[in-house]
Amino acid sequence: MIDKIKRRFSYMPRTMFVLHALLQAGTVPFRVGADFAYRNFGDTTGVIFQGDAFTSSCANADKFAYGDVHSPNRENFGHVNVPSTFEETTNLVRKTEIETNAHGVTNDEFAFVGHRDDFTHEPLDECPVRIRLTPSEPEKLGSVWHTQSIEVFSGFECGFRFQITDLSRACNKVKDRNFGLKQYKACSVHGGDGFAFVVQGNAIGGENEGHSYGSGAEEMGYGGIANSIAVEFDTWYNPDLGDLFMDHISVHSAGPFEANHAGIATQLGVARPHPLADGQKHLAKVRYFPEIRYELLPYFTATQSTLKYIKDNEEGRRMGTLAVYVDGDDEHPILAMPINLSSILRLVDNAAFVGFTASTGSVWEKHDVLAWYCCENPPCAHSSTFSADHRREASQDDNSGHVDYHSQSQDHGIQDRIIPDRSTTADASFVP
Numbered sequence: 001m002i003d004k005i006k007r008r009f010s011y012m013p014r015t016m017f018v019l020h021a022l023l024q025a026g027t028v029p030f031r032v033g034a035d036f037a038y039r040n041f042g043d044t045t046g047v048i049f050q051g052d053a054f055t056s057s058c059a060n061a062d063k064f065a066y067g068d069v070h071s072p073n074r075e076n077f078g079h080v081n082v083p084s085t086f087e088e089t090t091n092l093v094r095k096t097e098i099e100t101n102a103h104g105v106t107n108d109e110f111a112f113v114g115h116r117d118d119f120t121h122e123p124l125d126e127c128p129v130r131i132r133l134t135p136s137e138p139e140k141l142g143s144v145w146h147t148q149s150i151e152v153f154s155g156f157e158c159g160f161r162f163q164i165t166d167l168s169r170a171c172n173k174v175k176d177r178n179f180g181l182k183q184y185k186a187c188s189v190h191g192g193d194g195f196a197f198v199v200q201g202n203a204i205g206g207e208n209e210g211h212s213y214g215s216g217a218e219e220m221g222y223g224g225i226a227n228s229i230a231v232e233f234d235t236w237y238n239p240d241l242g243d244l245f246m247d248h249i250s251v252h253s254a255g256p257f258e259a260n261h262a263g264i265a266t267q268l269g270v271a272r273p274h275p276l277a278d279g280q281k282h283l284a285k286v287r288y289f290p291e292i293r294y295e296l297l298p299y300f301t302a303t304q305s306t307l308k309y310i311k312d313n314e315e316g317r318r319m320g321t322l323a324v325y326v327d328g329d330d331e332h333p334i335l336a337m338p339i340n341l342s343s344i345l346r347l348v349d350n351a352a353f354v355g356f357t358a359s360t361g362s363v364w365e366k367h368d369v370l371a372w373y374c375c376e377n378p379p380c381a382h383s384s385t386f387s388a389d390h391r392r393e394a395s396q397d398d399n400s401g402h403v404d405y406h407s408q409s410q411d412h413g414i415q416d417r418i419i420p421d422r423s424t425t426a427d428a429s430f431v432p
Contacts, residue, residue: 034150034351037373037382040128046147048204051221052134053142053358056368058127098363100136101169101189114237114245115188120279122165122366133195133221133358133367136166140364143214143221145204145355150376152199152288153317153342153350157378159285160197160356161370164235164277167191168363191277191365192236194220195358197286200228201256201347204355214260214357221357222252223261229253229268229344230260231286231324235277236363242267247276249324249334253309256346268309269301269337274326277365285325287378292338293321299336309339317342330383 036046041055101119134140150156171187202225214224218238222230230252237245242264250271254260276282302310312318319340323333345352354374358367373382 034148035373035375035380036146036148039371041131041369042129047131048145048147048355049131049142050144051142052140053144054132054135055129056132057129058122058125096170096172098138098168098170100364101167113188114190116167116190116277118275118278119167119189119191120165122163122279122368128370130163131356131369131372133356133369134360134364136168136191136360136364136366138168138360138362138364139217141215141221141357141359142367143355143357144369145353146374147204149351149353150374151350152345152347152352152376153290154376155288155290155320155378156374156376157285157287157380157383158197158354158372158374159283159380159383160372161281161283162195162233163279163281163366163368163370164191164195165279165366165368167277167365170363190236190363191360192363193218193238193359193361194232194234194236194276195356195367196220196222196230196232196252197284197354198222198225198228198230198357199341199345199352199354200225201345201352202227204353215359217359217361219262219359221359224259225357226254226259227256227346228260229341230357231284232262233276233284234262234271235365236361238262244271244273246273248273249276249326251322251324251335251337253344255308255344264303266305267303268306268339269303269335272301272334274334281370282326283328285330285383287323287325288341289321289323291318291320293323293336296321296323296333296336299323299333301335301337306337306339309343311340311343313340313342 038047041047044055131144133142133144167189168191169187169189171185173185214220214222218236218241220230220232220234222228222232232250232252233247234243234250235247237243241262248271251268252260252262252266253268254266260266310319317340319338321336322339322341323336325332326334342350356369373380375381
């Protein structure tokens with residue numbers, strides 16, 4: 001039987017490599033492939049955590065602690081702040097304080113330009129275990145990657161549910177310099193910087209860890225990663241980078257040899273505004289078609305930087321279409337563009353690694369990934385399930401507003417991964 005399986009997959013080098021390892025271990029999976037699906041992250045098999053990324057179950061409950069990357073809500077809002085800054089003029093002294101906008105705090109001094117009225121907090125009770133790319137703390141940088149690469153040139157699809165909560169609050173306190181009288185106090189709740197879904201051709205972990213770990217703050221963790229394409233979900237306005245003033249989604253790449261970055265020079269297509277850091281759960285899908293999809297022409301966008309990637313490389317690697325869908329609208333992408341991934345990425349066996357990066361700077365917020373799936377040769381079997389789950393979660397609160405998250409977090413039936421879980425005992429310092 002084993003010999004028959006070997007002969008069957010002899011024409012598939014990359015699959016055969018994985019199969020060989022399984023045969024050596026005496027185990028043959030029902031289906032060999034790169035597809036995977038995580039309804040939540042109660043099991044992190046096949047996921048590599050880097051930097052400040054970890055898992056969280058929202059509630060401060062040690063019963064969820066497992067592995068070496070789990071933290072039961074380790075943020076302490078009362079101590080998450082940065083040193084105050086002072087500005088002085090002839091008549092006035094301005095003091096600026098930044099801290100996490102804590103639960104239960106009533107703010108009645110919102111006046112800054114850029115303040116968000118739609119922010120919410122992460123739940124304090126139990127929730128399905130999620131990936132936290134960054135905690136709600138300043139100057140954090142995290143990334144998460146799937147250990148198994150997927151074939152992308154022939155088409156792929158990745159969908160994920162995300163939530164951004166617990167934003168920082170900046171307050172200006174102004175006094176009269178001569179008499180010490182308080183003039184006014186004005187605050188703004190607006191976190192940063194955002195996260196990105198990244199497809200890259202560099203190996204993950206070990207000696208190659210530097211290739212999968214970019215710069216923080218406005219670069220959102222993907223800046224500095226060469227041979228990559230990033231779909232960024234940007235929540236902070238950086239005018240020097242050519243950002244939109246509001247939350248927005250855009251695509252960035254510097255090609256196979258240059259370092260990617262968040263500036264306008266690498267932006268492929270026009271950024272599209274969309275609410276991101278409003279505390280709501282959002283569903284995003286990134287799909288690459290290996291051909292031009294004419295029904296998506298009304299959503300096409302391009303910049304000068306896109307032109308060098310709009311070309312055919314060779315037969316079998318012709319120009320395709322990249323589309324980004326948000327919040328369950330599978331017919332109308334928020335943006336689409338004609339590109340050829342084989343001109344952007346240099347890959348081994350046409351296979352790339354997929355994952356997420358995120359960062360905070362002098363302002364901050366939690367960047368959480370709640371669920372994630374990817375497949376080669378879409379449509380994916382799990383796509384409709386994730387859309388249904390998203391709609392169900394949006395309407396599941398009972399009259400008290402409570403959701404029984406723990407009962408949902410036990411379902412791992414659709415996971416299809418072949419990398420063993422190498423997590424270790426939880427760090428005791430994470431458990432109160």
